[in-house]
Amino acid sequence: MSLKGYEASYYAASANAKQDYPELQGEISTDICVIGAGYTGLSAALHLAEKGYSVSLLEAEKVGWGASGRNGGQVCQGHNMDHADMVRKVGKQNADALWQMSLESVDLVKDLIAKHQIQCDLKQGVLHVAAKTKHNDEFKESVEYKHKVLDYQDIQYVEPSEVADMLGTDRYSAGEYWTRGAHLHPLNYALGLAAAAEKAGVAIYEDTRVQSYQTGQNAHVITESGRVNTKYILLACNGYLGKLEPRVAGKIMPINNFILATEPLSEEMCRRINRDDVAVADSRFVINYFKLSGDNRLLWGGGENYTSSFPKDIPNFVRKYMLEFYPELKDLRIDYGWGGTLAITMNRMPFFDRIEDNLFVAQGYSGHGVALATLGGKLMAEALSGSAERFDTFARMPTPTFPGGTLLRWPGLVTGMLYYSMRDRFF
Numbered sequence: 001m002s003l004k005g006y007e008a009s010y011y012a013a014s015a016n017a018k019q020d021y022p023e024l025q026g027e028i029s030t031d032i033c034v035i036g037a038g039y040t041g042l043s044a045a046l047h048l049a050e051k052g053y054s055v056s057l058l059e060a061e062k063v064g065w066g067a068s069g070r071n072g073g074q075v076c077q078g079h080n081m082d083h084a085d086m087v088r089k090v091g092k093q094n095a096d097a098l099w100q101m102s103l104e105s106v107d108l109v110k111d112l113i114a115k116h117q118i119q120c121d122l123k124q125g126v127l128h129v130a131a132k133t134k135h136n137d138e139f140k141e142s143v144e145y146k147h148k149v150l151d152y153q154d155i156q157y158v159e160p161s162e163v164a165d166m167l168g169t170d171r172y173s174a175g176e177y178w179t180r181g182a183h184l185h186p187l188n189y190a191l192g193l194a195a196a197a198e199k200a201g202v203a204i205y206e207d208t209r210v211q212s213y214q215t216g217q218n219a220h221v222i223t224e225s226g227r228v229n230t231k232y233i234l235l236a237c238n239g240y241l242g243k244l245e246p247r248v249a250g251k252i253m254p255i256n257n258f259i260l261a262t263e264p265l266s267e268e269m270c271r272r273i274n275r276d277d278v279a280v281a282d283s284r285f286v287i288n289y290f291k292l293s294g295d296n297r298l299l300w301g302g303g304e305n306y307t308s309s310f311p312k313d314i315p316n317f318v319r320k321y322m323l324e325f326y327p328e329l330k331d332l333r334i335d336y337g338w339g340g341t342l343a344i345t346m347n348r349m350p351f352f353d354r355i356e357d358n359l360f361v362a363q364g365y366s367g368h369g370v371a372l373a374t375l376g377g378k379l380m381a382e383a384l385s386g387s388a389e390r391f392d393t394f395a396r397m398p399t400p401t402f403p404g405g406t407l408l409r410w411p412g413l414v415t416g417m418l419y420y421s422m423r424d425r426f427f
């Protein structure tokens with residue numbers, strides 16, 4: 001049975017038992033009010049409560065209802081920006097710190113899962129593969145750079161013949177294998193974080209949409225039926241921010257991405273198309289990514305749109321991407337298809353900021369948020385409790401505003417995105 005109040009998806013249908021959290025009614029007071037209960041907000045709330053603060057966490061829908069409960073579940077080290085580019089932008093010291101924190105973010109996810117005994121099908125291994133042979137050299141150079149410049153050895157270049165063996169297709173070429181990368185059931189991870197946060201003392205409210213807030217001395221947050229008096233406000237709404245905070249809305253662009261889940265595959269089929277049961281992502285601009293679920297379904301992510309609505313027939317919208325690489329799967333039944341909204345930034349690095357003395361934001365993980373949003377929440381908690389250095393290292397990365405700001409960013413983005421996705425197909 002599908003979890004009530006969530007987008008219909010394989011994840012909602014296979015979710016662990018969930019506690020319901022009340023709607024906020026009336027007035028409360030807490031040290032910190034966190035808005036949005038995805039990984040960012042859940043992690044911030046959990047880490048703050050563990051430090052002894054009183055924390056309220058307000059979620060417009062249900063915990064993990066947003067991207068955190070709908071994503072591909074890939075947990076990988078690194079950033080969307082190369083280390084060498086980061087060095088050019090923010091200097092070597094900051095770039096090194098950002099790289100180290102990306103490693104830490106994956107360990108953090110694993111540690112939280114272990115510490116709070118979250119049942120979320122956690123498995124090891126992420127394989128990035130070249131969708132075109134001309135990407136092979138880039139993979140080789142990228143792995144060499146990590147070995148030599150970053151002294152990071154938990155990544156291997158994979159020859160095309162080995163990729164073919166691992167994935168049962170020669171449509172992909174070379175690969176890079178992140179041996180300490182991981183994959184998981186994203187909604188169950190979010191539900192587990194929520195349970196841990198509540199246990200640590202966080203007051204969680206669902207069906208509680210924040211309508212407005214006031215910062216400064218008498219800071220407070222207003223919802224339809226309630227009010228939170230607070231010292232600090234943390235914004236963790238990511239792709240679902242809407243018009244709540246226009247000062248940071250133009251730093252991100254919400255985009256929709258889609259996933260399907262097939263019927264369960266036979267053991268033999270699983271081993272053929274994913275020999276080592278890893279998470280896979282390819283090098284296309286509009287990425288294809290896939291993995292096996294805990295019950296051996298193929299979860300395939302592919303296709304995006306940039307409008308306010310999802311395609312009517314998501315299974316068929318995504319299926320064509322899957323069949324491009326695995327035409328032999330054409331007879332598989334598709335049991336689920338769903339979409340979610342994530343936020344990207346212009347430079348594809350997360351955007352962290354202290355907008356005012358008592359107003360923080362972390363958003364825009366650009367498809368890398370399972371690990372980085374979990375870390376983002378922890379860094380907000382650190383910053384608020386007096387150690388802002390690591391939060392500031394992210395905040396120092398200059399994040400351009402989308403041309404056209406909040407109102408006119410769409411036409412430019414759509415043209416750009418369509419151009420790159422066409423380039424994927426034809427060049």
Ligand SMILES: Cc1cc2nc3c(=O)[nH]c(=O)nc-3n(C[C@H](O)[C@H](O)[C@H](O)COP(=O)(O)OP(=O)(O)OC[C@H]3O[C@@H](n4cnc5c(N)ncnc54)[C@H](O)[C@@H]3O)c2cc1C
Nearest residue numbers: 036038039040060066067068071072074210340368369370
């Ligand atoms: C289809 C898809 C596949 C993806 N695959 C991957 C992947 O494989 N690996 C990876 O690392 N990342 C992936 N991502 C990205 C990742 O899911 C996100 O970066 C991450 O979940 C962001 O977490 P968050 O907490 O910042 O935002 P969200 O999880 O989106 O949470 C924001 C929350 O804020 C709430 N909210 C908004 N406005 C208000 C308000 N006014 N009042 C109260 N609450 C409000 C929303 O209801 C929502 O629950 C994917 C995303 C999608 C959509």
